[in-house]
Amino acid sequence: MATKTTPLSGFPELLPSARVVEREVIASLSRTFELHGFANIETRAVEPVDVLLGKGETSKEVYLLERLQKEQAGSDAGVGLHFDLTVPFARYVLEHAGHLEFPFRRFQIQPAWRGERPQEGRYRQFTQADVDVVGRDELPFHHDVEVMRVMVEALDALPIPPVSFQFNNRKLIQGFYRGLGLPDLETAIRTIDKLDKLPPDKVAELLVSDAGATSEQAQRCLELATIRVSDTSFVERVRALGVEDELLDEGLAELAAVVEGCSAGAPATVTVEANLRIARGLDYYTGTVVEIFMAGYERLKSVGGGGRYDALATDGRTTYPGVGVSFGVSRSLIPLLADGVLAGSRAVPSAVLVAVTTEETRAQSDLVAASLRAHGVPCEVAASAQKFGKQIRYAERRGIPYVWFTQDDGTSQVRDIRSGEQVAADPDTWSPPTDDLRPQVVMKEQQQ
C-alpha cells in the first residue's frame, strides 16, 4: 500500500521500546491523579477557530483543518487543532456544565499541535498531561495547594531526573508593586518576566523606560525577584523590603501555604521552591503560578507549569475559576529517550518465546502459550520451526528473557537465555519473576 516514507520534522515517533517508557509514564501519572480523585476526560482534537484565537497571541501557531474537497465542508468549516489542553477544557466545562459536579477535578493526557519551529523539546505534535480543579462561581484557595501537591506526587513517582517546582504568586507581585507605588503593574510584570533572557541592569532600565518606575522602585523590584528559597523564609525577606499592601499579605500567605503543602512528606526527587521572579507571561493567572524544571535539562526551559485563574471560563452569567498545572510529556521524555537516559527494557510485551519443534507440532506450542496467558504471562509462539539456536537468537533480538521448550514426552523446560539456566516447568503454574513479567523502564546514569 504505502510505497515511500517521508520523515516529518517536528512530528516525533517512538520505536516500540521507547513507547514502553511513554506508556509507563502516562500510566503512572494517571494512577497518581486517580488516587486523588481526578477524573479522566478527553476532548476532541479540534475547536472552532474563534475559540482557539480567544487567547490572541498564539494565532500564528494554529493548524486549521480544510477538506480536500472544499465544497464538502459543513459544520467542520472553520475548525483547527487545539494547541494546548486548557482552551479545550474551558470550552468542555462550558458546554457540559449542566452534567458536571463542581468543584470538578479532571486530568487530561492528550496530544496538541502547534506550527512552531521544531527544536529539542518543542514539537509540532506533543503530548501534555494536565490536571485542574474548576469551581462554579467560587473555588476555595485550598485547591491551589491540592492540585500542586498532586503534580508534585505524580512527578515524584516518575522514573525521570529530579524536578524542581518553582512557585510564585501574582497577588504577591501585584501587591508588592502596588504598595511600592508603581504606575503600570501589567507592564512591570511582563518586564520582570524577561529576567531569564536579559541581565538585571537591562531589566531595570526597561522598568524605568516602559513601566514608568523610578530607579529606586526598579531596584526594589529586582530585589524582590532575586528571592529564591526552599522554605517559607521568603516571607521575612519580603517584609524586610518594607512594602505594605493587603494584596501582598494575601499573596505571601498563599505562597507560604503552597510551599509548605508541597514540601510535606519530603518528596524524594522533587524540590519545592519559592522563586519570586517567576511570573508566567499569560495574563489570565491571578494567584499561584508555577514553573517546573528538570535537572540537567534546564536548556529545555520549563517542562511544565500552571497556576490559578479566577476566570478559566465564563458564559456571561457564570464564571468558572480554576487552578491547574501541566506537565510536558513529550517535551521531557523525547530528549531523555534521545540521550539514552531512559529506555524500555525490551521492545515486546512477551516474557516468553514458546519454541516450535516442528510445524506439525505448532498446536502443542499454542497450547503451552494459552496456559501461560491464562495466568497472565505475556508470550508469543515462534514464527517458524527453525533450529533451537536460531529460535533463541530470535528471542534475544527482541529482548524476550525466557524460551520455552516442549519435550517429546510432553514435559516442558524453560530457559533463562541471559543465564543459560534451564529448568523443568509446568505451563499452568510457572511465572517469571515480577521484574521480567512486563517491559520495565530503565533509567541510566544521566549523561550530562
Place this chain on the structure above:
Amino acid sequence: MATKTTPLSGFPELLPSARVVEREVIASLSRTFELHGFANIETRAVEPVDVLLGKGETSKEVYLLERLQKEQAGSDAGVGLHFDLTVPFARYVLEHAGHLEFPFRRFQIQPAWRGERPQEGRYRQFTQADVDVVGRDELPFHHDVEVMRVMVEALDALPIPPVSFQFNNRKLIQGFYRGLGLPDLETAIRTIDKLDKLPPDKVAELLVSDAGATSEQAQRCLELATIRVSDTSFVERVRALGVEDELLDEGLAELAAVVEGCSAGAPATVTVEANLRIARGLDYYTGTVVEIFMAGYERLKSVGGGGRYDALATDGRTTYPGVGVSFGVSRSLIPLLADGVLAGSRAVPSAVLVAVTTEETRAQSDLVAASLRAHGVPCEVAASAQKFGKQIRYAERRGIPYVWFTQDDGTSQVRDIRSGEQVAADPDTWSPPTDDLRPQVVMKEQQQ
C-alpha cells in the same frame, strides 16, 4: 478564557462516567493484545497527502492541515490527518524497518479523522483499535489464525453485547470464480459484495451485464455466497458445487483453519462463522477476510474487520506482507453509551470522600486521605466544611460510595452511604471491597 460553546457535529465527547467505559475497554483490549506479545505503538496524527491518497478512493474524506499564517508553513505543508491506522502503520513500517524485528506484532489504539456525513456509528473523529502482524518478504499463514484469534479473545473479554466474526477467504472466492471460468474476477467480487444492498436477482443480473458471467455461472456465484455456517462444513458444501481449482483448495484449507482456530476454547460471547458472501471491497486483501458484527446493532454494519494483504507496504526492493484486524471503539461504544446499554458506575475515581469537620481541621482530613492513598484507595477531601448531611449528598451526587468521618478523639468511622452502615476504621489499613475500589463498567439489559 473561553466564552462560548459550539457543539460540533461528528466530534462526540464523553462525560467522565462514559469515559470510564471507554478507558476500561481500551485497557482490556491492550491487556489481551499484550498477553499475545503485541507491542503498542502510536503514529503521528498526520501523513503527507500523497501517502494518504495512495488508496485513491478516500480522497474526499481527508482533512488537510493549513497554517493560519500560510507563509509560515515549511515541512508541514501538504500534510493531512490520517483517516485510518493502516496507512500510517504501513508508512511506519517502511520508515523504521531498520529498527524493527520481523515478524512485527503491533497494536495501535488511536483516533482517526474522516470528513464524512456524521450518523450513528460514523463520526468525524473516531477511535480504532488495530492489531496486525507484518513480515519482511514472507509471512507464514499461521499468523492469519493468530491475529484473528487474538481479536476474538480481545472482544470476548469486553463488556459489550455478543459479536460475530464472519470469515471468508479471497483465494476461495477467486479460485471458485476462476474454476467456474468467469472472465473478470475483480468485477465479479465487487458485484457479489453488493449482496447486502441489492436483492440476489439484481446481483445476478449485474454479474451477467458487468462481469461477463453466463446466467448459469451467476447462479453458482450466488449459491456460493449463500453458504454460511459456524463450523468447517462449508468445505463439503463448496465441493458439492462441483468447481475444481488449486487456489480454491488453498482458500478452503485456510478458511477452515481460521474458523477452527478462532472457535477453539469456545469463546463465551463471540460466534465464529464462515460466511462466503463476505468479500470486503478493498482491493489489497489477498486471503483471509473478516467482518465483525454486534448483536442488536446490525444497523451499524460491521463494527470491525480486516484480513490478509500480501503487500501491506513496499519500498520497491522489499515487500511487507501483513494480516490484521481492526475494531471500531467509537463506532461500537458511542451507540452503546447513548442507548444506556453501557455506563460507568460513577463519574469520579474516588472510592471515599473524606469529610471535613471545620476548615481549621482540614489538615487532619488531608492526613487521612494520604493514609488511604498510601495503600491504593482513591479518595478526595470534601471541598468545604459543610454540615455532614450536605457532605454526604456531595458524595452521593458523584457516586462516591463511602464517606469518612474523623472524630474529635482522633478515631475514624467510615460510612457506606448506600446502606447507611457506619463502622470504626483505621485509615492505614481499611480498604473497600474490590468492586467499589474503582469505577466499574455496568452493562444493562440490552434495550433492543
